[in-house]
Amino acid sequence: MPDKAALLIGPLVHARSEWASVSKITSKLHEYPDGSRDDFLSKCRSGEYDDVFAMYRSNDSNRITGNFDSELISALPSSLKYICHNGAGYDNIDIAACTERGIQVSSTPIAVNNATADVAMFLVLGALRNVTHCFQAVRKGKWRGDFKLGHDPKDKTLGILGMGGIGSALAVRAKAFGMNIQYHNRHRLPEQQENGAKYVGFDELLETSDVLSLNLALSDSTRHIIGKKEFAEMKDGVVLVNTARGPLIDEEALVEALESRKVWTAGLDVFEKEPEIHEGLLRNENVVLLPHIGTATFETQRDMELLVLDNLRSAIKEGKLLTQVPEQKKDS
Template sequence: MPSALLIGDITHARKEWEALSSILTLKEFPEGTREDFLRNCKQGQYDDVQAIYRSNVSTKLTGPFDAELLSALPASLKYICHNGAGYDNIDVAGCTQKGILVSSTPVAVNNATADVGIFLMIGALRQAYVPLAALRAGKWHGQTTLGHDPQGKVLGILGMGGIGREMAHRAKAFGMKIHYHNRSRLSPELEGDATYVSFNELLASSDVLSLNLALNASTQHIIGANEFQKMKDGVVIVNTARGALIDEKALVAALDSGKVMSAGLDVYENEPVVEQGLVDNPRVMLLPHIGTMTYETQKNMELLVLENLRSAVEKGEMITPVPEQKK
């Protein structure tokens, strides 16, 4: 019987993981270091492993699935079932070369991430951190100033995938107009009444710019000093995707100059370290990467990983393969 390897932990779907023992020998690497994991690989402990369950959290144990780690993985490995919508810590091109299929959990995270995106957007528009901090410091309003309403504003969405579309759906309830830019235009059914524009048009027309795209070599620092210059004065930036999509030093400069009025951020370039200029700016709403941190979403993500794993072993195909490997 082939094996499956769990790296890290399963919190909400342990019963479903254990149920896979009817078709797989279950192995686990619950804790340890990258060196421990590589040693286990070299010693042949995983030589019958066909599928791996790993997550963004388990990267703390093994480090990224980069060329070095991929070269140590057993020849038997066919599937990497990843828990997370983002998978920039996996060398997908390297996996493809080795004939390893990769899945992620895009659908399961859509609602929770969009909810946090809207929370950050409203918080940034109202510059809510100022009164929040003042109240707890016993200063009532403190330095609170007038904020802005979302109604009638243009929400520009860079990356109109599942999360981006959920952001659009919620923003329409606030009376916002939706502009978006994608690598390719959506079908009329998915697009709805959103307006497809070029990247430069998106920068120029957005009152609020929300980043909802994957991080890869072509999107790193897709928003930097040149892009900020093309935006409206007083624009609001929201990022719930990956921190490195933005040049954070350029964002600090744009905030300091007033080009960017405020920002709502859940992700950072060098997590858990946050650029000091963002921490020090009371006009910025900051969250510590909690976009998917709800019980329901975490459980749904774990279940989707296990569904991918079961489908891979039983049918030879993934339910939610990463876009780079879709046929």
């Protein structure tokens, strides 16, 4: 039996038997299902996890440990070489600090694409049809309430900021509704991956999109990538959708743009200070709000857990990750 232990932080719901089977290639399986940051740090510093070679953690486990920032990473056992993260986004992990410690990190791209793109398309349609007022009115016995017409998606231009896996999956869905697709990335995709989408510069994307969907990762360079200046560049009456990360948008600026009707409607699954939602968004009936449920399906949650465990097994058996975060691929 290899002298390599694995540690699970937080819940694992859909792949318990697969986690148990990891015992065949490890010396021990540790679990830290609940607790606090201080308690976890204490266990790390006391040597309780000094045999841990690979770790499974998730965005959900952040409520237990807090961010994997430089303080926490410095307390992790020297034996730890791999962090297998459950989540497409990993902005709560200091990747630079991990790299400095010689810890490799994986995430769960691909597994999240379809479910998140479904929610993005749901929000595109909901925002275009401005469903919030009617949805609330009918439950209050007011039928349609102060009913107003919405817009068809057909022939509208959807601008996708961040044409990765989720953005590409959204493009396929939007095309089926007759939308014209354009996108902006730091680098243009190979033509065969564009599927007919038009590549444009960032400013052109802002100026010419009828609907703008944010599908990019959060980093220091993308925080508040959409703010007052960017709203001013957009079409009057633009629709904004965000299923990526809340801090991509300056919410104060968004509230102002909604109140002035520069932004006609918005569809949001993520927020700047989750779970807190800006009061200006809550009171505005021109916003469709969801509580960060982009990947919240049985099938996708299981696929994500299985991908994390596949990374864990590969780390232990082969010394490499299947879906390592791109920042570390660049450094390697």
